[in-house]
Amino acid sequence: MPDDRITDLPFQFHADTRELLERLTAFMQEHVYPAEQQYRDSLAAGDDRWQIPPVMEEMKKLARDAGLWNLFMSDSALGAGLDNLSYAPLAEQMGRSLIGAEVFNCSAPDTGNMEVLWRYGSEQQKKQWLEPLLEGTIRSAFCMTEPAVASSDATNIAATITRDGDSYIVNGQKWWSSGAMDPRCKIFIVMGISNPDNSRHQQHSMILVPVDTAGVDIIRALTVFGYDDAPHGHAEINFDNVRVTADMLILGEGRGFEIAQGRLGPGRIHHCMRMIGLAQRALESMCQRASSRQAFGKSLSDMGSIRQLIAKSAAEIEQARLLTLNTAAKIDHDGNKAARNAIAMIKVVAPKMAQRVLDRAIQVFGGAGVSQDYFLAHAWAAARSIRIADGPDEVHLAALGKWVIREHS
């Protein structure tokens, strides 16, 4: 085992990764955790929840200056140039704070959208949209899910992208377009049916739609267990005869599913990495709380039932972490498709694990745990929503079950 091992894991991280992780960890301690309350207060105090608390832009500048920027980007010309396994411990670290990823320009849905543009975008698309996204000067949203259909089956998606001369016309109702309420959000990637006569997985396309295009109507912000997640928000958006030039189409007509696959693999595991971080922080908080409170004549930390909650949480986190790292390594080594079993597993495992650990932490914190005074309740809501986002658990389990059966029979 080489000296540059940075964790207790046998997974061998490069010295570079180790160095990044150390700096990132220090940055989180120095800047991010202390800013959390200020960030929340700033949102709570203002008349308009849809403004960016200044502390965020300040931190972004610091992070960029420190070279902790675009860490997710595997193209070293554009970002850190890390593979998934190397990015994993960094994403875990950022994920410990709900405002962490954005500081380092590594937050969803921008990361996925940048990947799409980087992999499938034209030079012009890259210049116009990828560059400012990488700069962190604009943000983006991804418009896929629709209120009227079970979007767990993406072939249900019914919005239309219709060729009309040199333009495409987009019509449809989308929701759960996360980040679309953000005042810095300038561009949407929209999925819709362009070629209804093609075979089932060749009917859809993805197209770029600038936020200020005529016919785009952001109807409202959806809430996640009461949280509006301002200033980013989850928007319901109406596209009413929205006309964009034909060069806004990404990759080509009927290639929407191909893009979605490329986008979702790493995206799913980025979420999982962050979930590990959230759960780990909840575990640490739970330990501290248990040590600081007394009931029935003894410290909570001396109670058998509390120790069990903590022991189980530690074991579950460690397993999910190892599965995440292993999945990252498989993607790096064998590609998204060969890693599909592992991706499906971790997509189901990590958010549920995080939910359980957060729930236990909330229980140990009592009333404080469900309140705005700690990150626990908000983090729980985030974890809960990930069990639905990018495909509900049931869809991943069904696919995984089918693949495993096929392998062994």
Place this chain on the structure above:
Amino acid sequence: MPDDRITDLPFQFHADTRELLERLTAFMQEHVYPAEQQYRDSLAAGDDRWQIPPVMEEMKKLARDAGLWNLFMSDSALGAGLDNLSYAPLAEQMGRSLIGAEVFNCSAPDTGNMEVLWRYGSEQQKKQWLEPLLEGTIRSAFCMTEPAVASSDATNIAATITRDGDSYIVNGQKWWSSGAMDPRCKIFIVMGISNPDNSRHQQHSMILVPVDTAGVDIIRALTVFGYDDAPHGHAEINFDNVRVTADMLILGEGRGFEIAQGRLGPGRIHHCMRMIGLAQRALESMCQRASSRQAFGKSLSDMGSIRQLIAKSAAEIEQARLLTLNTAAKIDHDGNKAARNAIAMIKVVAPKMAQRVLDRAIQVFGGAGVSQDYFLAHAWAAARSIRIADGPDEVHLAALGKWVIREHS
């Protein structure tokens, strides 16, 4: 089995109860469910979330005129005069809507506070506070939990109630005083230490403190997950040398625990009854949603995994319902103390069951399930907080375990 059986249960409800339930069910259908969205919209639209949506007072008037009023009150001179078993199906029915109980003047914490005043209050206290509470013209809060100590062990409570001549002086910090943000809230029942030299369970008293007394400072509203539960709210309150006349003390010095016991028994099971109703409604919603959505070429209602979610939910609801009814019957027949095992069981079982069923329903609804468009996410947050309120699960399980061991060894 008599003809007046109103459910499929062997529990025999009186003809009176049956008649009340029928009318209550009709009232819910006709007035309450249709008003839910209007109630939410009214809160969302206003500048001030701490105002009562007019539809609530309209419904209250209708309910009172219909004789569906104070159904919880077992004293027939003051309310419906029902025992707990008879009240249970009514509370379940009201509990189906998060705004249901208030319509019938049956919502916490008023019900518990009215019970306290009815059982333990002086004639003057009854006249001044119980009467308007029964009228529904004022509301109340219960100030027990404190931010600085593990309130799961009520002997930790540190606020002080100190005799000073003809007055008591109240000092301390309370939180999770639910309903205290409500503009109609006029009176608090506060628990604190009055006799520090007494034995452990005789040190505390309860005292009435009018909201507008000098030194009472409502600091802020706590959130439950992202919900502020306006217009009632969960307040953090500072009591700084708050002086009230000595006749505001309830029952006598050092009798706080005695009152708390009397208050909590039925209160706990009222919560449970309502949880059954919420879960039952979630089950029904889940069935309807599953029937109306298609994915992967078939209705969700035809999928084995969805049917399992629904089947398990139905079985869990039915078991919790029977346990609630049985507990109610035991309280009625044998008293709070003899029923303590059953009360501890249902306190742990019902909210967890509701959480599970609501979680499954949310999963079936997908993104809609976590949003403001359905009652599911808000109901889940309510169920979650009940696993902490009135004693966390761990405390009840520890006590129950101790009692069961003692019985059998």
Place this chain on the structure above:
Amino acid sequence: MPDDRITDLPFQFHADTRELLERLTAFMQEHVYPAEQQYRDSLAAGDDRWQIPPVMEEMKKLARDAGLWNLFMSDSALGAGLDNLSYAPLAEQMGRSLIGAEVFNCSAPDTGNMEVLWRYGSEQQKKQWLEPLLEGTIRSAFCMTEPAVASSDATNIAATITRDGDSYIVNGQKWWSSGAMDPRCKIFIVMGISNPDNSRHQQHSMILVPVDTAGVDIIRALTVFGYDDAPHGHAEINFDNVRVTADMLILGEGRGFEIAQGRLGPGRIHHCMRMIGLAQRALESMCQRASSRQAFGKSLSDMGSIRQLIAKSAAEIEQARLLTLNTAAKIDHDGNKAARNAIAMIKVVAPKMAQRVLDRAIQVFGGAGVSQDYFLAHAWAAARSIRIADGPDEVHLAALGKWVIREHS
């Protein structure tokens, strides 16, 4: 609540039931529990495990003399004449011992077979087989499940019952014919296809086959987690051109499913009642063990984690008991078909609950728990097998889910 209430339940048992339960409970204490070890030793010592330990026939005589006989039989001319709700607490009591039910001539599969003969048998069939079964002088088996097909779908059953002149010829392979190894077993009820051209649920018949008929070959005894369940056993049986007279057919050709439905409803809940008894006894044993053992300087009964196991077990038992009673009452009041949801629920709930409680008790007992020194491991195996017998959990959940969805959409 009347005076003759015998439990803490609101379910009102008749004075007659109460009196029976008292005598039955005393009989269990006096005769059955003390004989358990003797019964096991008798089997372990002999050369031949397929002989009845004499203590069993002694107890049967005592029980019969005491009027504790055929308690399951709802026809008061033939047995106790109790409805299901009245029988439930008696079956729970018998179920506390793995050898309990047989003592009172109330053990499966005889009870189900007697019900079949009583409901659907001809006068001659009753005289020849029902009478000695009711006397307890012979025993019987039920031959339904087959090794070659998924018998969870009973339409898969492939044995044939072919008319040939005045006879029927039975061919096929059966297994899990419980009790068929018992030396007192004289008669089989066999299910097979008689009318392959009928519609799906009218193809099968049931027929009586005496054990000593030519062509009947008991191949071997199956084990359940290592237990051969001697002296009753679970047989694999080959039927090779077994010829019986035509009057051995029960009810009529193609009516096998009709009989199976009538047989299985109450049979399923009898199993459940007994599971409640086993679990309750495990709970009591666990409490006693926890109180009598010390580790790490304190009694197991003072450990938080042990108290949780016990508290959860008590709550789960009580819920399953109430659901069983409620199901019994529904069957009595509304019939098997109207009670199908409740029957499916309890069939899934009770064995899983018993498994969990027994597993916890085993854990508290440590090595002793998995051994032959206590009833726990054997009882666990029995509970486990019931999750497969009479339809696996998955089949009941799927049906229940379908019915519940239909009700609410």
Place this chain on the structure above:
Amino acid sequence: MPDDRITDLPFQFHADTRELLERLTAFMQEHVYPAEQQYRDSLAAGDDRWQIPPVMEEMKKLARDAGLWNLFMSDSALGAGLDNLSYAPLAEQMGRSLIGAEVFNCSAPDTGNMEVLWRYGSEQQKKQWLEPLLEGTIRSAFCMTEPAVASSDATNIAATITRDGDSYIVNGQKWWSSGAMDPRCKIFIVMGISNPDNSRHQQHSMILVPVDTAGVDIIRALTVFGYDDAPHGHAEINFDNVRVTADMLILGEGRGFEIAQGRLGPGRIHHCMRMIGLAQRALESMCQRASSRQAFGKSLSDMGSIRQLIAKSAAEIEQARLLTLNTAAKIDHDGNKAARNAIAMIKVVAPKMAQRVLDRAIQVFGGAGVSQDYFLAHAWAAARSIRIADGPDEVHLAALGKWVIREHS
């Protein structure tokens, strides 16, 4: 990632390990799986279950000739010379069959006992006992657990080892001495109190006691659920004034706990590795069964509920496997003590995981699953007993919880 990667894991196995695993896998296919039924039949047919089926000694010879022998032994002079991480995939492979480990002289308790002798034994002890154990000509047992005390707390152990001149006299009752019924078992390692006045963890010693010493009385074989685990067996043994020469004491008086710690670390993880193998084989069997059976008009493998069972199993196995590998790597890299959190985690996680997966497989197999026709039920019983052996789950969770709290507060 180097070319010699043998699994999809990022854990990098040496080329040597890879080669061993390939040959081992082939050996299992060619010799072990085909012999399983013969082994069982041989035991079932004989008059005496406590004889070794000849096929076992034949396989041992083949394995030894093939160099697949003492793979567990990290001393390359005595065995394969592998570290824990390299041994892990081999142990997993052997663990797929309940008779696998013995074939390669890698079965408990001999492996642990050989480790004790290798690490702590005198030259004479090694010559006399370690050598024939390594040869596979004799076997051994470990006598620690006692029926009269909660052995989960090893300080409860009450057997005595008393110095008397040049001898020690051993008195006490032991049980769960696995392998002690094996006709080849020649030596016991016995733990008992030698120095009652020492501090709590210095009171016990370990001593070698030849099976045929006067005063050693093997009372009976215990069963695990219904399995006697012949021909090895789990013995209850009485030591009545058993006198052995003083040089039979291992390491020194009062050093029993020190030896136990050294013995148990790797032993615990060997069990876990084998559990992974059992679970993996159960998963594969479940897939095959699901593919080969039809019910309700479709293959079980097409049912959503079955696919979920399989998907969840796959994800749980993979997580436990990664945690086992990681723990092995930690032990190798940092030592037993530094790896104690990970060891506690995997000791709790792996057997429970195996239980769940085996339980699901049993459910998919139906009646066949609980019977002697498949390895599933027996494997389940083995997994269940490991949740008690070497410390029950509760003890490991309590310790782990305490350590984790200490780290983070």
